[in-house]
Amino acid sequence: MARDAQENLPFAIRHFSPEALKEALRKMHLIRLFEEGAEESYMRGLIHGTMHLSIGQEASAVATCMELTDADKITSTHRGHGHCIAKGADVGRMFAEFFGKETGYCHGRGGSMHIADVKTGNLGANGIVGGGLPIAVGAGLTAKRLGRDDVTVCFFGDGANNEGAFHEALNMASIWKLPVIFVCENNKYGMSTAAAYATAVPNISDRAAAYSMPGVTVDGNDFSAVAEALHIAIARARAGEGPSLVENLTYRWRGHSKSDRNRYRTKDEIEDWMSRDPIQRFRAELIAHGVLDEAGAEAVEAAAKDAVAQGIEFAKAGPAPAITDVTKFVHAEAAA
Amino acid sequence: MNAQTHIKEAGSKTREMSYAEAIRDAMAIALERDPTVVLMGEDIGTYGGAFQVTGDLVDRFGKDRVMDTPISELGGAGVAVGAALTGLKPIYEFQFSDFAALAMEQIVNQAAKLRYMLGGEAAVPVVFRMPSGSGTGAAAQHSQSFEAWFGHVPGLKVVQPSTPAEAKGMLLAALEDPDPVIVFEHKLLYKMKGEVPEGYYTTPIGKAAVVRVGKDVTIVASAIMVHRALEAASKLAAEGIEAEVIDLRTVRPLDRETIIASVKKTGKLLCVYEGVRTLGVGAEISALVAESEAFDYLDAPIQRLGGAEAPIPYNPDLERAAVPQSPDIESVARKLAKGEV
Numbered sequence: 001m002a003r004d005a006q007e008n009l010p011f012a013i014r015h016f017s018p019e020a021l022k023e024a025l026r027k028m029h030l031i032r033l034f035e036e037g038a039e040e041s042y043m044r045g046l047i048h049g050t051m052h053l054s055i056g057q058e059a060s061a062v063a064t065c066m067e068l069t070d071a072d073k074i075t076s077t078h079r080g081h082g083h084c085i086a087k088g089a090d091v092g093r094m095f096a097e098f099f100g101k102e103t104g105y106c107h108g109r110g111g112s113m114h115i116a117d118v119k120t121g122n123l124g125a126n127g128i129v130g131g132g133l134p135i136a137v138g139a140g141l142t143a144k145r146l147g148r149d150d151v152t153v154c155f156f157g158d159g160a161n162n163e164g165a166f167h168e169a170l171n172m173a174s175i176w177k178l179p180v181i182f183v184c185e186n187n188k189y190g191m192s193t194a195a196a197y198a199t200a201v202p203n204i205s206d207r208a209a210a211y212s213m214p215g216v217t218v219d220g221n222d223f224s225a226v227a228e229a230l231h232i233a234i235a236r237a238r239a240g241e242g243p244s245l246v247e248n249l250t251y252r253w254r255g256h257s258k259s260d261r262n263r264y265r266t267k268d269e270i271e272d273w274m275s276r277d278p279i280q281r282f283r284a285e286l287i288a289h290g291v292l293d294e295a296g297a298e299a300v301e302a303a304a305k306d307a308v309a310q311g312i313e314f315a316k317a318g319p320a321p322a323i324t325d326v327t328k329f330v331h332a333e334a335a336a
Numbered sequence: 337m338n339a340q341t342h343i344k345e346a347g348s349k350t351r352e353m354s355y356a357e358a359i360r361d362a363m364a365i366a367l368e369r370d371p372t373v374v375l376m377g378e379d380i381g382t383y384g385g386a387f388q389v390t391g392d393l394v395d396r397f398g399k400d401r402v403m404d405t406p407i408s409e410l411g412g413a414g415v416a417v418g419a420a421l422t423g424l425k426p427i428y429e430f431q432f433s434d435f436a437a438l439a440m441e442q443i444v445n446q447a448a449k450l451r452y453m454l455g456g457e458a459a460v461p462v463v464f465r466m467p468s469g470s471g472t473g474a475a476a477q478h479s480q481s482f483e484a485w486f487g488h489v490p491g492l493k494v495v496q497p498s499t500p501a502e503a504k505g506m507l508l509a510a511l512e513d514p515d516p517v518i519v520f521e522h523k524l525l526y527k528m529k530g531e532v533p534e535g536y537y538t539t540p541i542g543k544a545a546v547v548r549v550g551k552d553v554t555i556v557a558s559a560i561m562v563h564r565a566l567e568a569a570s571k572l573a574a575e576g577i578e579a580e581v582i583d584l585r586t587v588r589p590l591d592r593e594t595i596i597a598s599v600k601k602t603g604k605l606l607c608v609y610e611g612v613r614t615l616g617v618g619a620e621i622s623a624l625v626a627e628s629e630a631f632d633y634l635d636a637p638i639q640r641l642g643g644a645e646a647p648i649p650y651n652p653d654l655e656r657a658a659v660p661q662s663p664d665i666e667s668v669a670r671k672l673a674k675g676e677v
Contacts, residue, residue, distance in 0.1 A: 106453060118454065126446075131441065131446055141420040142419050145374065172408065175406070
């Protein structure tokens with residue numbers, strides 16, 4: 001391929017191997033199918049409580065985590081299933097957690113809102129908007145203090161950018177030049193309240209200027225655009241140059257949670273975003289650039305479907321926690 | 337007298353130092369022993385801390401390990417939580433325990449619950465140091481006693497050392513603990529001197545200490561109240577009333593055994609605490625005794641002396657009146673002992 005043609009290719013196609021790109025597509029399908037499976041399981045009474053689905057935001061989760069290793073950390077949000085899968089979690093143990101089983105990632109104590117997988121560097125979803133922001137800065141501090149080169153990606157939503165914790169966290173990450181990448185998934189609404197109403201700046205990335213760090217807004221449904229922004233931010237963090245703020249503009253197709261009646265947005269708006277499905281867009285891009293063909297893409301999706309079906313069976317088969325263990329895990333068990 | 341207990345426990349040479357110096361000594365030992373220990377807090381570096389507890393530690397250990405934080409209590413506490421979650425052992429100093437109200441989210445929703453929410457897959461070995469209590473003329477937002485707030489949260493441990501030796505040993509125990517520990521340091525105790533064992537030792541969390549043995553009435557007290565109770569007990573002894581004084585040391589988990597054993601012996605219980613009386617630490621101690629086998633041994637109604645149902649006032653006379661003083665303890669203990677309650 002001529003050099004000019006090479007440069008015109010999307011970043012992701014230039015930068016990642018075909019295997020890595022196929023795996024990214026698989027993870028995006030896996031997130032979508034996992035959440036559809038969770039939704040169906042909820043309808044069938046296999047899951048209680050509530051959950052916050054990220055259907056429509058898959059490119060943001062997967063592209064953000066493309067260059068992260070298990071040593072790198074993420075902090076996640078109440079809408080964190082995608083982040084968890086993108087970081088490498090097993091959907092069987094995730095379903096088991098949602099089903100409240102001892103075999104779940106949190107032994108049935110956390111559920112959807114606290115899903116975590118510490119071994120792959122996922123420090124956990126969070127039920128408190130903005131809760132993960134200072135924690136991510138703390139993870140960055142650990143890396144710097146111990147001389148490690150791992151970075152921490154802090155996912156948060158547009159709602160969290162108006163929490164005090166956001167401002168305190170960005171300020172500290174900046175003054176101490178910590179290896180943290182703040183990734184705002186701006187899906188336009190904090191529950192029902194529009195970001196455009198609740199936020200005093202047009203772009204959340206504008207707030208980076210107040211903390212002397214680079215801030216960029218990208219199309220969060222464009223896999224390649226997100227991956228490129230993260231590539232730059234991660235390189236900066238690993239080089240010891242400090243934090244960055246990346247804003248991924250995206251949209252959740254479903255309501256905020258299971259109780260949402262969608263009174264604050266129009267059918268047209270939802271359908272408009274659904275017509276720009278990040279998974280189909282990425283899939284088409286991979287096919288257009290010859291990374292795989294239709295049959296290959298079908299096979300990737302089928303593999304994800306199988307994983308979800310097997311995951312649900314694994315979850316169903318797992319044991320429930322013992323009722324007598326209600327206080328287990330409050331503290332470390334005393335050494336024997 | 338309290339410090340004597342520790343000399344025996346540690347069995348080593350001692351040195352006289354203040355409560356603040358003893359805490360500093362503990363932090364210096366920890367910083368020397370363990371490279372993952374970091375101190376964080378507002379003005380703990382060059383300034384030496386609002387109460388001069390960190391003192392010269394920044395000169396000895398450098399700014400990377402004795403870190404001044406911005407005035408960001410929520411964020412600072414959260415950074416400590418995240419650092420603890422990923423391999424450091426931070427000691428975060430609040431300038432005043434009152435300011436922990438700004439950081440309740442990170443302490444209560446995150447630090448206390450992370451191990452549980454993650455099914456035992458995570459640990460948050462963070463220590464929060466909180467200068468606490470009234471008596472300094474600092475009025476309502478710099479004088480509170482929040483032990484009961486934090487004592488209400490599963491996942492936290494809450495300690496209140498009352499002497500220099502305890503302050504050092506309990507801080508080192510807090511650092512050894514794999515879970516978050518809140519250390520309330522009473523501001524009026526910072527200058528109190530006492531014999532402190534040299535070197536490394538720990539004073540166990542969850543164990544109360546009988547600091548004066550008696551047979552007529554049990555007084556359970558913590559922090560500065562231990563000293564006021566001991567003063568009252570000395571006066572009562574001159575009248576032939578022998579009060580047993582228990583230094584609670586730990587608010588969560590409570591040492592049920594020591595309290596119950598003492599009440600079974602004396603048949604009378606007075607709880608003394610500085611926090612607001614209603615729904616305070618003494619309410620829990622009273623309830624645990626009432627629910628235990630010690631109930632059958634009670635010869636009089638349980639009594640509580642706690643803080644007034646008011647913010648801590650500025651006027652010095654009002655301020656003294658707002659929390660239990662030695663004569664108050666003496667009076668109630670006397671009535672209890674004489675069967676006049």
